[in-house]
Amino acid sequence: MKVINFSVKEILSSLLDKSKIQTIREIKVAMVYKSRTTYEPPTHQVGDKVKIGWDLEDTRHQTYCSGCGKHQTQEAGVCFWGCNKTRCTSVFNKHLGTVKITAVFEIEMGKDNFGCWIKSKLWSGKYIDSAKKGWREGIKIYDDFAKRDGFKNAGEMFKFFDKQYDLSSPKKFHVSRWRWEAEGRK
Numbered sequence: 522m523k524v525i526n527f528s529v530k531e532i533l534s535s536l537l538d539k540s541k542i543q544t545i546r547e548i549k550v551a552m553v554y555k556s557r558t559t560y561e562p563p564t565h566q567v568g569d570k571v572k573i574g575w576d577l578e579d580t581r582h583q584t585y586c587s588g589c590g591k592h593q594t595q596e597a598g599v600c601f602w603g604c605n606k607t608r609c610t611s612v613f614n615k616h617l618g619t620v621k622i623t624a625v626f627e628i629e630m631g632k633d634n635f636g637c638w639i640k641s642k643l644w645s646g647k648y649i650d651s652a653k654k655g656w657r658e659g660i661k662i663y664d665d666f667a668k669r670d671g672f673k674n675a676g677e678m679f680k681f682f683d684k685q686y687d688l689s690s691p692k693k694f695h696v697s698r699w700r701w702e703a704e705g706r707k
Contacts, residue, residue, distance in 0.1 A: 522570060522619075525697075526577040530590045531681060532671030536575065536617055537587060541671035543698040547686060548627070563695045569622045571699070575615045584612045620699035630682060631691030637679035639663065641696075669698070 525544055527536060535541035549561040565571060575585055582592035593612045629640045663675035672678040679688070686692050 522572055524572045526574050528576050533590045535671030539701045543669045545694045545696050548693040563625045565622045565697045571620050573617045587611045619702040622699050624698040626696050628694050629691050632688040
């Protein structure tokens with residue numbers, strides 16, 4: 522079974538309460554030949570069952586603080602990392618659950634003199650540029666998109682992606698959306 526690994530603290534609470542229903546991953550360049558660029562295909566396909574986990578690359582630890590996302594060696598109590606919560610109210614297991622992929626699509630994200638933007642080639646095959654839908658409606662679309670990805674709002678999401686990928690030159694991403702599977706369901 523395929524795995525999606527997370528370690529970004531900003532989206533931890535949305536993983537724990539299972540309100541996060543998508544992930545945005547940069548599309549890797551497969552080859553550049555004679556000024557033509559080809560990209561890697563999406564990692565996931567609609568219908569795939571995927572395990573969701575936290576810090577899966579660290580094989581030494583199984584439990585983590587719900588406040589700061591760092592590994593814990595004890596049950597709930599004082600977080601020995603000194604996170605912003607003086608008491609770690611709960612710890613969680615790194616294996617968060619299983620999801621079923623419901624949609625996979627490509628977006629382009631960038632920024633210009635007016636701010637950050639997203640273009641999405643959705644099922645209709647047309648580009649939908651939410652900036653053209655008007656300022657207020659564009660903000661609502663971006664906020665909804667950001668919340669699906671576990672961020673509080675679009676500003677937080679764009680700040681993260683700009684810091685991580687430098688959106689001053691547009692970047693392509695795959696978006697995988699999912700539905701959480703019920704616990705104990707096969």
